[in-house]
Amino acid sequence: MKKYTYIIVSVLICWVSACKKLDVAPLNIVQDKDVFTTAGGIQAYMSRIYSELPIEDFRYSPQRGLNFFWIISPFPAVTGEALSRDQNGAMQENVDGLNPSTWSLCYKAIRDANYFMETLPQYASNYTPDQVNSWLGEARFIRAATYFALVKRYGGVPIIEKVQTYPGSTIDELNVPRTSEEKVYDFIAADLDYAYTNMSDANQVGRANKYVAAGFKSRAMLYAGSIAKYNTTTLVDKDGNRLCGIPSSKAITYFKAAYDAAALLDGHYSLYKNSWAAGDKTAQFNNYVNMFFDAKSAENVFVRQYHYPESVHGYDAYNVPRQLMGANGYSSEVNPTLNFVELFDGIPKNADGTIKTTTGGKYDLYTNTMDLFANAEPRLRATVILPGDQFKGVNIEIRRGIYTGSSAGGISPLLPAGSTSNYPTTNIVQSSNATQEPYTLPDGSKMNPAGLSGVFTGDQTDAISGFSVRKWLVPDKPTSEVLENRSDQTWIELRYAEVLLNRAEAAYELNALGQADKDYLTDAFTQINAIRERAGADLLTGTGGLTVNVVRNERRKELGFENKIWWDMRRWRTADKEQNSTVYRVLMPFYSANDKKYFFDARTDERNARYTFDVRWYYEQIPQGEIAKSAVLIQNPGY
Amino acid sequence: MKKILYILAMGVLVGAGSSCKKIDNYDAPNVTLTGSVVDATTGAGIQTEQGSGTRIKLLEISYTANPTPFYISSMQDGTFTNTKLFAGTNVISAEGPFVPMVQTDDAGKTIVDESQTVQIKNTTTVTFKVHPLLRVEWVGTPTFNADGTITAQVKFTRGTDDPNFQQDISDVYLFVNATKYVGNNNYDNRYSQQITYDGSAGNAAAGTTITITTKGGPMPGKRDYFIRVGARTNYGLKYYNYTDVKTVAAP
Numbered sequence: 001m002k003k004y005t006y007i008i009v010s011v012l013i014c015w016v017s018a019c020k021k022l023d024v025a026p027l028n029i030v031q032d033k034d035v036f037t038t039a040g041g042i043q044a045y046m047s048r049i050y051s052e053l054p055i056e057d058f059r060y061s062p063q064r065g066l067n068f069f070w071i072i073s074p075f076p077a078v079t080g081e082a083l084s085r086d087q088n089g090a091m092q093e094n095v096d097g098l099n100p101s102t103w104s105l106c107y108k109a110i111r112d113a114n115y116f117m118e119t120l121p122q123y124a125s126n127y128t129p130d131q132v133n134s135w136l137g138e139a140r141f142i143r144a145a146t147y148f149a150l151v152k153r154y155g156g157v158p159i160i161e162k163v164q165t166y167p168g169s170t171i172d173e174l175n176v177p178r179t180s181e182e183k184v185y186d187f188i189a190a191d192l193d194y195a196y197t198n199m200s201d202a203n204q205v206g207r208a209n210k211y212v213a214a215g216f217k218s219r220a221m222l223y224a225g226s227i228a229k230y231n232t233t234t235l236v237d238k239d240g241n242r243l244c245g246i247p248s249s250k251a252i253t254y255f256k257a258a259y260d261a262a263a264l265l266d267g268h269y270s271l272y273k274n275s276w277a278a279g280d281k282t283a284q285f286n287n288y289v290n291m292f293f294d295a296k297s298a299e300n301v302f303v304r305q306y307h308y309p310e311s312v313h314g315y316d317a318y319n320v321p322r323q324l325m326g327a328n329g330y331s332s333e334v335n336p337t338l339n340f341v342e343l344f345d346g347i348p349k350n351a352d353g354t355i356k357t358t359t360g361g362k363y364d365l366y367t368n369t370m371d372l373f374a375n376a377e378p379r380l381r382a383t384v385i386l387p388g389d390q391f392k393g394v395n396i397e398i399r400r401g402i403y404t405g406s407s408a409g410g411i412s413p414l415l416p417a418g419s420t421s422n423y424p425t426t427n428i429v430q431s432s433n434a435t436q437e438p439y440t441l442p443d444g445s446k447m448n449p450a451g452l453s454g455v456f457t458g459d460q461t462d463a464i465s466g467f468s469v470r471k472w473l474v475p476d477k478p479t480s481e482v483l484e485n486r487s488d489q490t491w492i493e494l495r496y497a498e499v500l501l502n503r504a505e506a507a508y509e510l511n512a513l514g515q516a517d518k519d520y521l522t523d524a525f526t527q528i529n530a531i532r533e534r535a536g537a538d539l540l541t542g543t544g545g546l547t548v549n550v551v552r553n554e555r556r557k558e559l560g561f562e563n564k565i566w567w568d569m570r571r572w573r574t575a576d577k578e579q580n581s582t583v584y585r586v587l588m589p590f591y592s593a594n595d596k597k598y599f600f601d602a603r604t605d606e607r608n609a610r611y612t613f614d615v616r617w618y619y620e621q622i623p624q625g626e627i628a629k630s631a632v633l634i635q636n637p638g639y
Numbered sequence: 640m641k642k643i644l645y646i647l648a649m650g651v652l653v654g655a656g657s658s659c660k661k662i663d664n665y666d667a668p669n670v671t672l673t674g675s676v677v678d679a680t681t682g683a684g685i686q687t688e689q690g691s692g693t694r695i696k697l698l699e700i701s702y703t704a705n706p707t708p709f710y711i712s713s714m715q716d717g718t719f720t721n722t723k724l725f726a727g728t729n730v731i732s733a734e735g736p737f738v739p740m741v742q743t744d745d746a747g748k749t750i751v752d753e754s755q756t757v758q759i760k761n762t763t764t765v766t767f768k769v770h771p772l773l774r775v776e777w778v779g780t781p782t783f784n785a786d787g788t789i790t791a792q793v794k795f796t797r798g799t800d801d802p803n804f805q806q807d808i809s810d811v812y813l814f815v816n817a818t819k820y821v822g823n824n825n826y827d828n829r830y831s832q833q834i835t836y837d838g839s840a841g842n843a844a845a846g847t848t849i850t851i852t853t854k855g856g857p858m859p860g861k862r863d864y865f866i867r868v869g870a871r872t873n874y875g876l877k878y879y880n881y882t883d884v885k886t887v888a889a890p
Binding site: 614637 | 691705707708734743744745746747748749806809810828829831833835855873874875876877
């Protein structure tokens with residue numbers, strides 16, 4: 001009996017005394033109190049949210065989505081800015097092939113921002129009120145920027161203002177329907193206004209300050225105004241929320257908001273002109289190139305930094321001209337179209353704005369390929385590597401072939417105007433790849449049929465448009481470092497130039513809508529000329545020269561290859577007209593063996609890649625999985 | 640030892656094989672829905688393109704008030720058939736190059752609803768009478784010219800009096816293809832010719848005879864070409880309205 005007593009007593013002792021605290025937080029997971037009690041913890045939290053921010057930078061392509069290292073179907077080859085051998089037509093952002101989808105990535109970022117906003121106040125006693133407000137503003141900025149990424153793709157989307165929890169709320173509460181497109185833009189504006197009011201003037205590089213919030217607002221409101229003015233698609237749910245489209249009466253409100261927001265940056269940022277000199281094209285060219293690499297540039301409003309080896313991209317590897325190819329074997333993925341090049345000043349042009357390469361039905365002859373571009377606008381040279389121009393200390397040689405025919409009386413065009421046929425093979429020597437067999441010229445010297453950077457008829461690993469991109473390429477990167485995941489130049493998401501262009505476009509549209517409370521037209525004129533002066537382009541002589549296309553083309557030229565143009569073409573609702581069975585144009589330099597001179601043939605893309613923008617894409621397809629998950633989510637029209 | 644393993648494996652196999660008695664014995668879908676989308680005025684089928692043109696929207700309301708829509712693509716001539724549906728109650732409407740059958744005002748209130756609630760069983764036929772945005776008609780017969788091109792004459796008129804659906808006419812397109820499936824989704828872009836209008840410039844062309852000739856020089860001979868003319872307005876998703884398909888023989 002005593003034995004049982006001992007057993008019972010010892011069981012009781014063990015049972016009662018052991019394991020007092022079972023409910024302890026797991027030691028291998030960082031807790032809120034570890035993160036939110038120190039400024040360093042908050043910096044770490046922010047660092048992660050910023051890395052999730054959905055911006056289309058060096059690591060974005062419509063084919064593979066956000067934050068993907070492999071960029072061989074580059075964004076500019078979707079808009080018509082460029083041609084790429086791996087992109088053969090127009091497309092909307094890949095919908096069901098992305099895992100995770102852009103939709104879900106955005107909502108993840110929104111959840112992180114919401115969580116931050118709800119949790120930080122519990123630890124507010126550790127900081128000054130200014131610090132807390134500034135961080136709350138920063139979280140609001142993140143949320144607004146993310147909603148903007150959603151609304152520009154899908155139109156009205158569900159607005160989630162609080163962290164959703166399950167269990168804790170019912171399925172019905174978690175199924176949030178889409179809000180009207182107008183309300184989403186208003187929500188973005190409200191968040192950015194809060195951010196502007198509460199954030200400080202300066203922050204770490206790569207993080208937002210109050211002016212970044214204002215700059216983003218100018219961008220978002222310009223989109224909203226354009227949609228109010230130009231959209232024709234309507235989708236209304238059963239409660240009267242207009243999920244696609246904004247009433248046209250709101251256009252003035254939004255354009256005014258864009259204009260006012262852009263004006264807030266006045267005096268705090270400026271166009272980069274550190275090595276700029278009036279009338280000096282070389283200085284202007286160097287200045288424009290340097291702008292993308294000067295960390296102290298007064299033009300950088302919001303940037304995303306990279307650093308080898310922790311955070312990298314491969315822009316240089318994918319896009320260097322063929323003759324400077326790195327060891328991975330990639331090159332020339334972005335080859336600017338002639339359509340893009342023709343937007344710029346300083347090149348001989350026909351009356352219809354196309355490049356002039358013939359006189360009296362015969363080709364113009366040039367000693368060097370760069371002679372055609374002798375007076376080219378510095379911004380063009382800084383954006384595009386023209387055939388024969390210098391890059392990394394070498395001449396980038398781009399030549400389609402050698403013309404061996406007689407040159408007596410001039411050379412007639414190789415093909416009839418507008419022809420999409422192949423070049424005739426008589427009288428033309430060409431190369432199918434970089435392994436070339438030199439051709440013996442009449443004077444006995446030897447010359448490769450194609451240039452070192454193309455154009456090759458077979459493998460297309462070259463400047464297929466006759467041009468190669470220069471913007472963003474590091475000018476002094478040794479070829480041994482031109483590798484995938486080896487580039488770390490900074491992505492400039494928002495430049496002051498864009499803010500000025502936003503302001504100019506909003507001002508132009510306000511004037512067109514009959515607003516006269518300010519001299520909007522003169523303001524647009526001033527901003528456009530500021531951009532043009534820095535670019536070394538021809539200045540507008542008066543407000544009479546301003547048309548909607550002048551304003552828009554300035555954007556295309558200034559922001560080319562910065563992954564902005566596709567969104568612009570969508571919000572202007574011009575994409576389906578621009579890309580309607582469209583074949584983009586290219587410029588092919590030929591060497592005439594008998595003349596010992598070059599001539600240029602402007603023609604359509606030899607691959608005959610046709611671009612057609614589907615009208616449905618103005619509102620992208622919501623991933624089918626999301627539609628299936630939610631009982632209240634409505635698909636966009638036509639899908 | 641091995642014996643035990645075998646017994647165990649046998650046991651697992653037998654267990655796995657004999658459990659799950661309940662097989663899915665629901666009948667395969669065998670109900671047919673067929674029908675057409677026709678012009679309410681002329682009674683002719685609304686010509687469209689296959690896949691990206693007219694589609695039939697089914698809302699199966701037998702089990703939920705808020706179902707995910709199911710779509711059936713219409714054929715080129717505006718008819719449609721699906722022989723693998725489940726029986727049930729469906730709200731059926733059509734979307735395409737015509738005045739929408741379901742319209743809502745800005746407050747989301749449904750102001751027009753011509754969708755039909757139909758018990759689908761056995762073989763069910765549905766006809767939708769709609770007003771096309773444009774009526775595109777042949778004028779005469781397309782001809783194969785001596786220079787190897789094809790010339791067609793057409794006329795387009797507004798199919799609706801409702802000013803909300805009389806947006807500017809944006810373009811007329813002569814589509815050419817080597818098969819009878821021809822339209823904006825399927826054409827030979829070497830020869831197909833487009834006439835575009837800026838702003839409201841195209842509206843005056845309504846009702847007049849328009850002559851379009853193929854581009855791209857002479858077309859290879861000794862074969863048939865299938866041609867069709869489409870025209871569209873700036874409304875919504877900018878669907879084309881089409882003529883029927885005509886065959887032109889190249890000598």
